[in-house]
Amino acid sequence: MPFFKITYNDKYRFATLHHYGCVMHCPVCSYKLRSGANGVPGQSFPRPSSFLDIPTIQTALRRVPIDKVYFMGGEPTIARELPALLDFAKNTLKVKTYLGHTAGWKLPVENLDGANVGLKAWDKQVHLAYTGREKQDIFSSFANAAAAGLEMKANVVYVPGLVDQDQVRAIAQWIAGINAEIPLHIMGYIPVPGQPYTRPTIQQMQEVVDQCRRHLNHVAYSHLSSQEALDLTARDDRFAVRAIA
Numbered sequence: 001m002p003f004f005k006i007t008y009n010d011k012y013r014f015a016t017l018h019h020y021g022c023v024m025h026c027p028v029c030s031y032k033l034r035s036g037a038n039g040v041p042g043q044s045f046p047r048p049s050s051f052l053d054i055p056t057i058q059t060a061l062r063r064v065p066i067d068k069v070y071f072m073g074g075e076p077t078i079a080r081e082l083p084a085l086l087d088f089a090k091n092t093l094k095v096k097t098y099l100g101h102t103a104g105w106k107l108p109v110e111n112l113d114g115a116n117v118g119l120k121a122w123d124k125q126v127h128l129a130y131t132g133r134e135k136q137d138i139f140s141s142f143a144n145a146a147a148a149g150l151e152m153k154a155n156v157v158y159v160p161g162l163v164d165q166d167q168v169r170a171i172a173q174w175i176a177g178i179n180a181e182i183p184l185h186i187m188g189y190i191p192v193p194g195q196p197y198t199r200p201t202i203q204q205m206q207e208v209v210d211q212c213r214r215h216l217n218h219v220a221y222s223h224l225s226s227q228e229a230l231d232l233t234a235r236d237d238r239f240a241v242r243a244i245a
């Protein structure tokens, strides 16, 4: 029962199912901004005290007017309940279904409309050291999902000294080989406790964004401080949500 919370946005009529656990062990995982926890897979934030079963989730989702359901993590594709919940959202509620944050593990998935995949690094060795997983598995999964017609988005965290500009640019170039219309969001690294890396400068961010825009038609970026990252509702009303289960 790895989904532990559902939030709802009244303005944009979407619900988000929050999953505990991940297949990767990224040392710079932004979930650690709140917890400061170590890099053990699935433990970037403390284990919730309880989880939601499928009937409870279905009841909560029926109570609110919904246009979209998002699943996010950790890594939501490892949830045993995901196929049943996607089927319920797509075929009973008849709403759009997205993975709002996924490591890109085992895509595509039935009854899923789209996914926002975090692509971590271009260099194979860096990818393995960073995530504990082979780069090829993740990039193939992304390409397969795009080929299956899913609405794909990608994001990458630019971490100077770990994932440098050349790697971010190479990822953008690779995505463009699939479809230059796929949106890419570049996040400037937000320092997490216990890691040696520093935030990129404004100039570094601009450089990497400019490089990626030579390949892709929709490149956005964020460059938040740790404090700003902890209060996203002040910057974007899509984060103004309330818990419904």
Ligand code: SF4
Residues within 6 Å of the ligand: 022, 023, 024, 025, 026, 028, 029, 030, 031, 044, 073, 074, 075, 102, 103, 118
């Ligand atoms: S894939 Fe995402 S959620 Fe999982 S450890 Fe890495 S950054 Fe954290």
